[in-house]
Amino acid sequence: MSYARRRKIISAIAEGLCAVAVILALLPLAMILFYVIKQGFTSLNWAFFTQMPKPVGETGGGMANAIVGTLVLIAIAASVAVPIGCICGVHLAEYTDSKFSSIVRFAADVLNGVPSIVFGMFAYIIAVLPVKRFSALAGGLALGFIMIPIVVRTTEELLRLVPSGLREGALALGATRSRAVFTVILPAALPGILTGILVATARVAGETAPLLFTAFGNAFWSTSPVQPIASLTQQVFLYANSAYEDWHRQAWAGAFLLVVMILTLSIAARFAVRRLERMNRP
């Protein structure tokens, strides 16, 4: 076989292998989604949403407290991450070239790569250890810290995309910097910033590890920030590790709910951008 012919065969094989790679990656995706839908959807019932977990060994019950718990945790996390993240993003966008900004940007990038469990440990040290008690607040803090770098980065990038004409126009009309930013630039970048927040929320909604020793979980109903609180992710973990069929069933239902939640958030993020953009256009 001539050398040229061999090269062509190698090229064809290599290209084929790349296609195989795509299939190899999509196969587990399909399998996971299939099982989650199959096992999870069928296990969803009204009780799941409205009832509390039954004591060990008894069948039935639901994850009402865990669902609400997740929402509470997300709310706490967002209330920490959004102000800090957005305003930090504003600073980085307004003072892009300063040395301080470069350092902060680097810090945010570093935070992005830190495993979520480390954030959990940090939240434990500063919010659980001193009061010797697990709390929703500690869990929310851990999640909020994870969200911060995402919000910072998207805010900064979106603000930088706003055409400089807008800022110059506002300043030329006599607006102070803060006025210009808050009344003109931030609103212009709002759709994107919102998307960033939704994306960050989707990311932490699925987190389990940092909650294990901060929010800790709760078999009972609680929405108090200073008490331990159940969460969907943690409940799924608990049930999956157990030996009870019924709990396994509910774990799948919880997983299904989680996946639906996160997908909804991602799709909502995309929609939000489009609709707000359309509103902003004259």
Place this chain on the structure above:
Amino acid sequence: MRRSADDRIFRFTTGIFAALVLLLVVGIGFELWRQSMLSIAKFGFKFWTGRVWDPVSGEFGALPFIWGTLYSSLLAMLISTPIALGIAIYISELSPKMLRQPLTYLTELLAAIPSIVYGLWGVFVLTPIVRKLEILMPPTLRKLPIFSGPPLGVGMGTAAIILAIMVIPFTSSVAREILKNVPVAQREGAYALGATRWEAIKVAIGYGKTGVIGAIMLGLGRALGETMAVTMVIGNNPQVSLSLYAPQYTMAAVIANEFTEAADELYLHALIEIGLLLFIITIVVNVISRLLIWSTKRRMTRVIVFPPVAKEEAAA
């Protein structure tokens, strides 16, 4: 440029919030270090070489966890890198235009699935499959250290597989970005010399080589820190073993499992010390990764805008 008082207040106030982010990073490192002092003081360097992890007797050696983390991550990278690069190449070079968006979206979907869901699937679906495969392995191969041990289903092998799946989208999306930014002129240069399509792709990869390595390291950083999915399928046994069959333990997993059971301060500090190491390792890997990607992107977007008449070049 007039700096009114308002501007100064603005800069200062927003700067405070920015400083908070900085404080967060520094704070994490500092607190982790402070809260592991007992363990650091007692064991020193032997903490990292000790194989025995016995909370009851107060003996803490973290080697099995370091081993577990590194080995599982290494295996995961070996599996995921070719697949991730294959996907990146396929989507950016080979696929029909129509498929590009959907395929990209699907690979990103892999990244959106929460860790616990991977874990759930791992325990109830993947583990039985792996167990069947372990049993089916021919006895001659089972004699090798890498395949030795009882077929439990849970173990290093299953963990590596799940990690690989989770890491693929990270490496793949960065690699795809890089390939997209390689100048067409490079590929054309290869084609003009009679290269086959694969050879031209290799030239493109060669041009973005540094960034591709950065993409791989990004995936590695992700694998090192993964907790839930791993702890549900790895067996959680602190032993150092080459075997894919053997249940082992990672740094993140032991923290997740034992943190709330740490009855005494030393135990807690030992776990936090492990967390400190995890913190440092992942930071280092991520920083290197970002530097590599950043420098590649800078080189590629520094494409000289072609001027109509470029007369200022030095004599050839």
Place this chain on the structure above:
Amino acid sequence: MLTTIDMERLGATATPSAASLESMNAKISVRDFDFFYGPAKVLHGISLDIPDRQVTALIGPSGCGKSTFIRSINRMNDIIPEAVAKGTIAIDGRDIYNSDTDVVSLRRRVGMVFQKSNPFPKSIYDNIAYGLRIGGMHNKRELNGVVEKSLIRAALWDEVKDRLHESAFALSGGQQQRLCIARALAVDPEVLLMDEPASALDPIATTKIEELIWDLKVNYTIVIVTHNMQQAARVSDRTAFFMLGRLVEYSDTKTIFMNPKEKMTEDYVTGRFG
């Protein structure tokens, strides 16, 4: 516009047998060649014969299709998904758009140098050796020989012989372009296509490239696209004037510039537009 020096050069380039098309050795024969980018037709019924071992220049205003045409000769346009070619381009009598043409080996016979030099991020040596290596040559001594020969042919050897293993990016723009020419020559093509090879270079570098082309035509059939009419006049034996995807006039260079038959050609070469 055309200086006296250029005019003398023109006189020198007019080959004795340029008068009759038939007595020429047509290396490349194009017949009724159409080219489409999707629904848009960018080349209309191009027919011409490109003689062996001479320099043929393609001139015309921007967007006239000359780049598209030259890229059709080594089927570089195949890379573009919506590209469709009709008609024939025959090299040594064999249609390259035939379905059983081996495009990979076509591109070794027909080399190409691009407008902006595009060296690979490798050493000078490895750039030139690239084409050889994928062709199967791995013997160190053979490679060294061909690399040296190619660099000499491209008038670059003296300048780089002591730093063959340095990065190609360390060279100046003009040197990089000559490197790309050497790289193309290394695989021993018969035809050399040059798409505005000197337009990114300063006058001194440009002159060097033009001198190189003059020397190379002894051994290679050269087709060069240029927007610089003086360059076409200086360097080529025959010139083809393209406009809006059509071949307006094709003749020996002296005729095109001194005595064009078509009014459009005359308008272009005298600078009335374009």
